[in-house]
Amino acid sequence: xxxxxxxxxxxxxxxxxxxxxxxxxxxxxxxxxxxxxxxxxxxxxxxxxxxxxxxxxxxxxxxxxxxxxxxxxxxxxxxxxxxxxxxxxxxxxxxxxxxxxxxxxxxxxxxxxxxxxxxxxxxxxxxxxxxxxxxxxxxxxxxxxxxxxxxxxxxxxxxxxxxxxxxxxxxxxxxxxxxxxxxxxxxxxxxxxxxxxxxxxxxxxxxxxxxxxxxxxxxxxxxxxxxxxxxxxxxxxxxxxxxxxxxxxxxxxxxxxxxxxxxxxxxxxxxxxxxxxxxxxxxxxxxx
Ligand code: 13P
Numbered sequence: 001x002x003x004x005x006x007x008x009x010x011x012x013x014x015x016x017x018x019x020x021x022x023x024x025x026x027x028x029x030x031x032x033x034x035x036x037x038x039x040x041x042x043x044x045x046x047x048x049x050x051x052x053x054x055x056x057x058x059x060x061x062x063x064x065x066x067x068x069x070x071x072x073x074x075x076x077x078x079x080x081x082x083x084x085x086x087x088x089x090x091x092x093x094x095x096x097x098x099x100x101x102x103x104x105x106x107x108x109x110x111x112x113x114x115x116x117x118x119x120x121x122x123x124x125x126x127x128x129x130x131x132x133x134x135x136x137x138x139x140x141x142x143x144x145x146x147x148x149x150x151x152x153x154x155x156x157x158x159x160x161x162x163x164x165x166x167x168x169x170x171x172x173x174x175x176x177x178x179x180x181x182x183x184x185x186x187x188x189x190x191x192x193x194x195x196x197x198x199x200x201x202x203x204x205x206x207x208x209x210x211x212x213x214x215x216x217x218x219x220x221x222x223x224x225x226x227x228x229x230x231x232x233x234x235x236x237x238x239x240x241x242x243x244x245x246x247x248x249x250x251x252x253x254x255x256x257x258x259x260x261x262x263x264x265x266x267x268x269x270x271x272x273x274x275x276x277x278x279x280x281x282x283x284x285x286x287x288x
Contacts, residue, residue, distance in 0.1 A: 002071065003064075003101040006081040006132040006228070007168045009044040010204040013227040018283030019207070019218075022046040023275055024085060024232035025063075026053050029268045031070055033235075037275035039076050043284040046102065048085040048230060049095075060098035068099075078288035081132065085230070092122050096131050104134035104171070112137075112158050116165065123166045134228075135162045138173030140208040153192050160199040169204040169228055172196050176209035179233050188217055190224060197225040204228060211237075215281055222283065231278055238274050239267035 006020070013020050023034045025047050038045035049063055057063050067082050083102035084095040092103040105122040107115035119135045126133045138154025154172035163170050174189040174196075188207075196205065204227035210218075211233040218229065246266045251257045279285050 001077060001079065002068065003082050003099070004079045005130055005168075006046055006083060006102040006134075009046075009079050009081065010132075010169055010227050011202075012287070013044075013284065014202055014204040014225065016287070017222065018287060019222050019227050019229045020044050020046055020284050021210075021275070021278050021282055022048040022083060022085070022206075022228055022230040023235060023278075024048040024050065024053065024230070025057075026236075027057065028066060029264050030235070030271060031067055033268050033271035034275055035067075035070055035074055035076055035080065037272045038078050038080070038279065038288075039074065041276055041279045041285045042078060042288045043279045043286070044079040044081075044288050045279075046081045046083050046228065048083050048232065049100075050085045051087065051091045054084075054091075054095075060095050060100065064099035083132075083134070086136075089118050089122065092133075093125060096126060096129055100131070102132040102134070102168075104136065106136045106171075108136040108139040108152075108173070112161065116161055119162055119167065120165050127166065132168035134169045134171055134206055135165070135167040136171040136173075137162050140171070140173055140176055140178055153189050154196065156192070156195040156199050159196045163200045163203045167203075169206050170196075170200060171206035171208055174207075176207060176213070178209050179211065181209075181212045188213065188221060190217075190220055193221060193224045193226070200225070206230065210234070210278070218281060229278075229282055231274075234278075235271045235274055238270040242266040242270035 025031050081102045082100045086106040092105045107118050137159045138152040152173045159172050174193050205225045206228040207226045208230045210229045210231035
């Protein structure tokens with residue numbers, strides 16, 4: 001199956017009360033890991049690409065070609081969306097032109113009026129091409145690829161304004177941050193999430209900063225309408241830990257242990273394991 005928009009998989013998830021994982025990709029190994037884990041779990045999946053990761057992988061066209069080639073090579077049968085994460089206005093348009101099936105336009109750092117106006121334009125451009133759109137209200141805290149957010153808690157009425165523009169899914173800041181949570185983190189503002197759900201109706205909601213949120217809190221958020229959960233840092237941490245272990249055990253010094261296909265294998269397997277655990281937690285296994 002080729003790339004699909006995230007719309008159908010998220011409407012189904014919202015209706016049936018589970019969440020689809022967005023796993024951010026960084027290179028060939030990451031794409032392999034996320035696709036094979038999702039296929040094994042029979043789960044729909046969203047591959048997230050930040051603008052920085054897009055540049056790292058030598059451009060959006062390369063990303064599209066790599067992902068499409070792998071869908072074919074592995075004979076992937078589960079629905080897969082290729083999604084721009086925290087896109088700028090120009091970035092969202094460039095990804096649509098390059099063949100992405102889904103984009104996020106993050107206008108949370110603009111005034112609500114400008115966010116509405118720019119989101120509306122992207123929605124129109126995307127809708128004409130069958131592409132799903134994620135919008136954001138209330139920036140997510142922490143730093144991701146140079147995008148720094150202060151961690152605002154979204155205003156439910158502003159969420160309604162953006163939700164009504166015909167977006168596919170809505171990300172709202174509810175005390176979540178990218179990267180590791182500090183020890184004194186107060187947890188997700190589930191009270192705010194509830195209010196957002198009340199005004200946004202059946203709109204699939206997106207939870208960013210999926211790394212390090214306690215399992216029960218993740219399940220509570222899903223029960224309140226979260227249908228897409230983004231995970232990035234956790235995969236990076238397990239990849240780095242497994243690679244570190246391999247090198248510290250001097251495995252690169254034995255035989256052809258320095259071969260990148262061997263050197264990167266434990267990290268890749270660690271990403272597969274983490275993606276499978278998240279799919280289990282989010283409830284999307286066997287939902288393809
Ligand atoms: P983490 O890096 O905290 O898992 O967040 C990922 C994310 O929200 C991508 O948009």
